[in-house]
Amino acid sequence: QAKANGKGTFAVFDQAIGSQTIRTMELEVSLRHALEREEFFLVFQPIVAINSGKIQGFEALLRWQHPEYGLIVPSVFIPIAEEMGIISMLDGWVLQNACQQLRRWQQQYPMLNLTMSVNLSSANFMFSNLVETVIQVLEATQILGRHLKLEITESIVMKDPDGSAKVLEKLKEYGVGILLDDFGTGHSSLSYLHQLPFDGLKIDRSFVQEAQYNPQSLEIIKTIISLAKGLRLKIIAEGVETGFQRQMLQDLGCQLGQGYLWAKPLTKRDGDRFIADNVKAMML
Ligand code: C2E
Ligand code: MG
Ligand code: MG
Ligand code: MG
Numbered sequence: 001q002a003k004a005n006g007k008g009t010f011a012v013f014d015q016a017i018g019s020q021t022i023r024t025m026e027l028e029v030s031l032r033h034a035l036e037r038e039e040f041f042l043v044f045q046p047i048v049a050i051n052s053g054k055i056q057g058f059e060a061l062l063r064w065q066h067p068e069y070g071l072i073v074p075s076v077f078i079p080i081a082e083e084m085g086i087i088s089m090l091d092g093w094v095l096q097n098a099c100q101q102l103r104r105w106q107q108q109y110p111m112l113n114l115t116m117s118v119n120l121s122s123a124n125f126m127f128s129n130l131v132e133t134v135i136q137v138l139e140a141t142q143i144l145g146r147h148l149k150l151e152i153t154e155s156i157v158m159k160d161p162d163g164s165a166k167v168l169e170k171l172k173e174y175g176v177g178i179l180l181d182d183f184g185t186g187h188s189s190l191s192y193l194h195q196l197p198f199d200g201l202k203i204d205r206s207f208v209q210e211a212q213y214n215p216q217s218l219e220i221i222k223t224i225i226s227l228a229k230g231l232r233l234k235i236i237a238e239g240v241e242t243g244f245q246r247q248m249l250q251d252l253g254c255q256l257g258q259g260y261l262w263a264k265p266l267t268k269r270d271g272d273r274f275i276a277d278n279v280k281a282m283m284l
Contacts, residue, residue, distance in 0.1 A: 057115030145175030205239020
């Protein structure tokens with residue numbers, strides 16, 4: 001009997017191979033061909049105003065539909081792609097496809113000013129032509145820089161503060177927004193917060209979800225929000241699942257949220273429906 005796995009993805013595979021190393025090697029082999037075989041696709045999670053639920057944009061999240069093993073989540077294949085040195089190709093693909101989809105939605109709903117957030121791997125962030133790639137994709141897809149948000153983590157910045165500053169300043173020139181993802185979970189240094197041109201912080205879902213039961217997590221969220229306000233940074237709460245969490249965040253002055261309360265990461269078509277429903281609801 002295959003051991004039940006939290007994500008339900010590898011039960012059969014685990015049993016058949018039985019070794020983490022071989023499993024990784026197997027995935028490496030298929031990962032090399034996954035792009036050309038068009039096994040990747042994006043899902044899009046709405047980001048909404050906490051108080052009204054009005055859509056402001058989406059975060060693009062990568063999925064791998066493996067021909068044998070089924071759906072594989074990024075926490076499994078991103079580290080392998082980083083190890084293999086192909087993550088910049090993958091992130092480039094995501095950037096291109098996410099902006100293409102944003103373009104379609106913007107054309108359908110010009111008055112919404114929708115934005116798209118794209119995650120950048122730490123392994124790839126400093127790769128030499130990131131800025132060129134971003135500019136090229138914006139041009140090709142006719143997306144304004146200010147409608148694109150790049151999500152990076154603290155570990156990226158900590159590794160090379162000076163190098164990061166240069167890259168971020170260049171992206172800023174094109175109006176591209178920079179969000180600090182999973183804020184509070186990494187090795188943060190508060191000094192970077194005002195030295196680097198961030199536009200916003202994403203509060204990690206562990207704080208959001210614990211705050212209801214754990215006074216210390218609540219205190220951390222309060223502190224993050226007041227810090228962000230003082231530095232004029234936007235705040236986005238991740239992993240909002242309950243009405244209670246939503247109300248708490250609204251009371252604390254958090255502007256934006258994303259989470260299962262509003263929507264899971266959606267296929268393009270479900271994204272269409274979400275926007276249409278949202279527009280209708282906002283007109284009522
Ligand atoms: P992240 O950027 O912090 O993305 C948020 C994760 O939280 C997503 O997981 C999303 O599905 C999940 N989530 C959203 N709302 C809720 C909620 O209410 N409850 C719960 N329990 N979870 C929620 P996902 O899609 O598995 O992605 C995991 C991580 O993988 C992302 O964390 C991001 O760091 C990375 N990732 C995803 N797509 C890409 C990509 O295209 N490129 C790179 N480099 N990394 C990616
Ligand atoms: Mg993210
Ligand atoms: Mg996050
Ligand atoms: Mg996260």
